[in-house]
Amino acid sequence: MNYLFHILVMIGIxxxxxxxxxxxxxxxxxxxxxxxxxxxIGAYASTLLMTGWGVNFFVALPVAVIVSVLLSFVVSIPSxxxxxxxxxxxxxxxxxxxxxxxxxxxxxxxxxxGIPGIPIPTLFGFAFDSPASYTLLSLGLAALVVTFIxxxxxxxxxxxxxxxxxxEIATQALGRNTVLFKTTAFALGxxxxxxxxxxxxxxxxxxxxxxxxVAESLFLVTILAIGGSGNIQGPVVGxxxxxxxxxxxxxxxxxxxxxxxxxxxxxxxxxxxxxxYRPRGIAGEYGxx
Amino acid sequence: xxxxxxxxxxxxxxxYAIVALGFGLIYRxxxxxxxxxxxxxxxxxYLLYLFGATMGLPTIGAVLIALTGAAVxxxxxxxxxxxxxxxxxxxxxxxLIGSFGIYLFTVNAxxxxxxxxxxxxxxxVDITFSFGPIVLTRFQLLAFLAFVAVFVGFLLFKRTQxxxxxxxxxxxxxxxxxxxxxxxxxxxxxxAAGSILAGIAAxxxxxxxxxxxxxxxSALLMSAVxxxxxxxxxxxxxxVGGILLxxxxxxxxxxxxARWMDVFTFIILVLFLLLRxxxxxxxxxxxxxxx
Amino acid sequence: xxxxxxxxxxxxxxxxxxxxxxVAAVKxxxxxxxxxxxxxxxxxxxxxxxxxxNLICGYIAPTRGEIxxxxxxxxxxxxxxxxxxxxxxxxxxxxxxxxxTALENVLVAFPNQVGERFWEPVVRRAQTLKMQRQNVERAxxxxxxxxxxxxxxxxxxxxxxxxxxxxxxxxLLAMDAKILLLxxxxxxxxxxxxxxxxxxxxxxxxxxxxxxxxEHNISVVLxxxxxxxxxxxxxxxxxxxxxxxxxxxxTREVYLGV
Numbered sequence: 153m154n155y156l157f158h159i160l161v162m163i164g165i166x167x168x169x170x171x172x173x174x175x176x177x178x179x180x181x182x183x184x185x186x187x188x189x190x191x192x193i194g195a196y197a198s199t200l201l202m203t204g205w206g207v208n209f210f211v212a213l214p215v216a217v218i219v220s221v222l223l224s225f226v227v228s229i230p231s232x233x234x235x236x237x238x239x240x241x242x243x244x245x246x247x248x249x250x251x252x253x254x255x256x257x258x259x260x261x262x263x264x265x266g267i268p269g270i271p272i273p274t275l276f277g278f279a280f281d282s283p284a285s286y287t288l289l290s291l292g293l294a295a296l297v298v299t300f301i302x303x304x305x306x307x308x309x310x311x312x313x314x315x316x317x318x319x320e321i322a323t324q325a326l327g328r329n330t331v332l333f334k335t336t337a338f339a340l341g342x343x344x345x346x347x348x349x350x351x352x353x354x355x356x357x358x359x360x361x362x363x364x365x366v367a368e369s370l371f372l373v374t375i376l377a378i379g380g381s382g383n384i385q386g387p388v389v390g391x392x393x394x395x396x397x398x399x400x401x402x403x404x405x406x407x408x409x410x411x412x413x414x415x416x417x418x419x420x421x422x423x424x425x426x427x428x429y430r431p432r433g434i435a436g437e438y439g440x441x
Numbered sequence: 442x443x444x445x446x447x448x449x450x451x452x453x454x455x456x457y458a459i460v461a462l463g464f465g466l467i468y469r470x471x472x473x474x475x476x477x478x479x480x481x482x483x484x485x486x487y488l489l490y491l492f493g494a495t496m497g498l499p500t501i502g503a504v505l506i507a508l509t510g511a512a513v514x515x516x517x518x519x520x521x522x523x524x525x526x527x528x529x530x531x532x533x534x535x536x537l538i539g540s541f542g543i544y545l546f547t548v549n550a551x552x553x554x555x556x557x558x559x560x561x562x563x564x565x566v567d568i569t570f571s572f573g574p575i576v577l578t579r580f581q582l583l584a585f586l587a588f589v590a591v592f593v594g595f596l597l598f599k600r601t602q603x604x605x606x607x608x609x610x611x612x613x614x615x616x617x618x619x620x621x622x623x624x625x626x627x628x629x630x631x632x633a634a635g636s637i638l639a640g641i642a643a644x645x646x647x648x649x650x651x652x653x654x655x656x657x658x659s660a661l662l663m664s665a666v667x668x669x670x671x672x673x674x675x676x677x678x679x680x681v682g683g684i685l686l687x688x689x690x691x692x693x694x695x696x697x698x699a700r701w702m703d704v705f706t707f708i709i710l711v712l713f714l715l716l717r718x719x720x721x722x723x724x725x726x727x728x729x730x731x732x
Numbered sequence: 733x734x735x736x737x738x739x740x741x742x743x744x745x746x747x748x749x750x751x752x753x754x755v756a757a758v759k760x761x762x763x764x765x766x767x768x769x770x771x772x773x774x775x776x777x778x779x780x781x782x783x784x785x786n787l788i789c790g791y792i793a794p795t796r797g798e799i800x801x802x803x804x805x806x807x808x809x810x811x812x813x814x815x816x817x818x819x820x821x822x823x824x825x826x827x828x829x830x831x832x833t834a835l836e837n838v839l840v841a842f843p844n845q846v847g848e849r850f851w852e853p854v855v856r857r858a859q860t861l862k863m864q865r866q867n868v869e870r871a872x873x874x875x876x877x878x879x880x881x882x883x884x885x886x887x888x889x890x891x892x893x894x895x896x897x898x899x900x901x902x903x904l905l906a907m908d909a910k911i912l913l914l915x916x917x918x919x920x921x922x923x924x925x926x927x928x929x930x931x932x933x934x935x936x937x938x939x940x941x942x943x944x945x946x947e948h949n950i951s952v953v954l955x956x957x958x959x960x961x962x963x964x965x966x967x968x969x970x971x972x973x974x975x976x977x978x979x980x981x982x983t984r985e986v987y988l989g990v
Contacts, residue, residue, distance in 0.1 A: 183534050183537075183538075230711075230715045231714075231715075233715075234714060234715070234718070236533060236534065237474050237533060237534075237537065238714055238718060240474075240534070240537065241665060241669070241710070241714060242711055242714045242715070244662075245707045245708075245710040245711040245714065246707075246711060248662075248703060248704070248707040249704050249707045249708055249711065252701070252703050252704030252707065253704065255700075256700040256701055256704065300854060303853040303854050303857075304850050304853050304854065306853070307847035307848075307852070307853035307860055307864065308839070308840070308845040308846075308847040308848040308860075308864075309847060309848055309849065309850045309852070309853065311832070311836055311839060311840045312840060312848065314829065314831065314832055314836075314840075315829045315832065315840050317831075318829035318830050318831055318832065319827050319828075319829060319830075321791070321811070321823075321827065322823065322827035322828075322829065323829075323840075324810070324811040324812040324815065325789065325811060325812075325815050325820070325821045325823070325827075326812075326815060326840065326841050326903065326907055327812055327815035327816040327843055327907065328812055328815075329810075329812050329813075330812065336850055340850060366658075367658075370541060370545075373538070373541075374541075374542075374545070377538055382831075410553055413549040413550075413552050413553040414549075414553070416545055416546075416549040417545075417546050417549045417550060417553070419545065420542045420543070420544075420545035420546035420549065421542070421546060423538065423539070423541070423542035423545070424522055424539055424542035424543065424546070427526060427530075427535050427538050427539040427542065428522070428525045428526055428529065428539065431529075431530060431535060437831065438831060439535070440530070440532040440534040440535040440538065441529075441530045441531070441532055441535065
């Protein structure tokens, strides 16, 4: 039973992560490979506030979101001027830089030693210390995030983002400041990723930089590409596959030592097949075509 | 001290230059951001391990097999993945994602077969050579010599008909097709050549420090940085970028610390992307055309 | 649809020049486009007509010269700012939003919507929904006008070329553009669509708007245009009433190289 709760908590966290990247990648058409960096910034910001200053989780979380949004401008404002491959490379560069800072600025982040002893989130005396209660927290936040994203994408804001994705020049010809929209979408994506980061930190109660690498960013892109993006369903499908696949492999008695490799190979194969035969993924609306 | 650092940097940069030249050749000629170049690199290293260490073939033989394996891997990427994508989709980002898929699959397959731990090919202390105040290991020397060979070879190649054809193809693939050349064969040739270069660098590095399944990512990232810094539109840019990268990294390690080397490298990448995307050797894009 | 358009300012280019490398794509062009008039720009390919549009819309910067909307200079403004001033553009390659439905294509074009800023759909929910409903009605009316109402829920990439062109024009109408720059509105469309397009152009001008169009189809020019400019090699080589210009010797030379 506890194991089921664990899966549900991870689903909550990854739904938030994939939906936030979806806003950037699926709706606005920006292939960003620095998303794990904002996940990490969220995790580190809330962790440092909670462990260093004794701030309550529910206060640390919005602050972490703000920090992530502000740092997103450092990435987006210079990078959004770049086109195609170059934009992707720039986000890759920033991901590596941010990881490098997390890993090497030992006096601030404790680097590779990580930060242990993250307190359990509490709200007005109620502590989310049982698997059941944390599941509620995780899925609750996920529901809020999905609702928020649904609301903004089903309105004109989302329509303009999609228009930018389809044809930025034509969108400008309709009187929209496309740079502002792209920057906003990127910032929203970063902020929401920080929510996932805070949730993750409060759950595992120990973080280190190895959860927030280039590989993790690339992995998020892979999940979105396979499950689909550009609508609400795609990322959910992607998340479910992400969470269920390890279970399927376990069921097939694949040993734990090679299971991660097999999993990655399956994702890679799925990715290649998707790109060739079904660019919009399993349930998505948009693929790079 | 400084001279030794420069020499170390030069030899490290020599390997970067070789693998970057391969990457740049492919990128400039075919437009594909060949993420799987990292996979090809890894394949070469592990083939060397399999035939050199496990099966005990003489080093030269193992290296030749590694290079052949690299070429085959590169060509397979083009034929099995890139071509089907190109037939259906025009976006270069799709090819990038597909290329990453190749990398992910290959590297994990290798980890599955050989394990995640670092493998070393020849244990023991290295033979060193002294050149005045500078001391180089056998492999540093080899790296430098390989680099010179590749560089000279490349310059000579540019003068041949095939070389000029490739340059024309890079600038205008359609014109070359119209003139009667088979572009798909040319592309295969380019992938083979670029992959062999990756294989050379991979072999030298593997013989020197060994390998693990993740060395390819590092090689790929350095290639990309070298090509951007040196200049995408000029093939020699990869070479210049690679050498410079090696030297700068060596100096950064001396001045700051080894820990910040990666961060520094990527700061350089980002700065070039933003401020001088055409690279050191590229022609500056005119302001009015940049709009 | 009768929306009178009052006080549309005159769009004017003065001594407009643009070099690409050593070649002048547009050379010292001075043209005024007053309201209520349909002006045609004709000339061989490469004459600089589309470049002129791109200069006016802000996608490229002039080397020399002025672009004025009334008294206001448009130089240095970004394309989206120029569009907001009321200048609408139909592109030669149409540029509809492929994965959006026809309805969504038109919806996205309405200016100043509540729900456009990301917090509005959450914080000002009721108003957002209300405006959305109103805009859907307006959008359907526009789609009716261009005979695409039955295709409202088809994705734009699945429409025929002619239908996409009509959709792009509906978008311009949704934008309530005061000045319309149409790049080859008649090319590649079949007669029924063409009829609709020409009627739209005429009624738009009657409402008080400015219509400027680039065309190769001379019969369309003769039918709709009030005034014609002939461009060749980046320069204005002739202008006047359509009948006179089309049958003029200079024009013949320019087109036929006689």
